[in-house]
Amino acid sequence: MPLGHGHTIEQQITTEAIQGGIQIDVYPLLESAAEFRDESGNCRDISMSPRELGIVEGKRVSMKLK
Numbered sequence: 368m369p370l371g372h373g374h375t376i377e378q379q380i381t382t383e384a385i386q387g388g389i390q391i392d393v394y395p396l397l398e399s400a401a402e403f404r405d406e407s408g409n410c411r412d413i414s415m416s417p418r419e420l421g422i423v424e425g426k427r428v429s430m431k432l433k
Contacts, residue, residue: 401413403429404428405427405428406427406428411428
């Protein structure tokens with residue numbers, strides 16, 4: 368079975384899906400897919416942590432798909 372076509376590792380190795388289990392989908396980060404804004408409407412850098420951005424408990428951040 369070809370890689371990257373929605374088959375489990377079990378299916379890729381044995382050609383059968385008998386055991387079941389956890390499936391994880393991995394997608395690349397697309398920084399241009401969404402924007403994050405704080406309560407004041409300022410755009411926020413998603414590569415920084417909340418602490419680095421000065422966002423504390425109780426504050427809101429909104430996400431909007433572009």
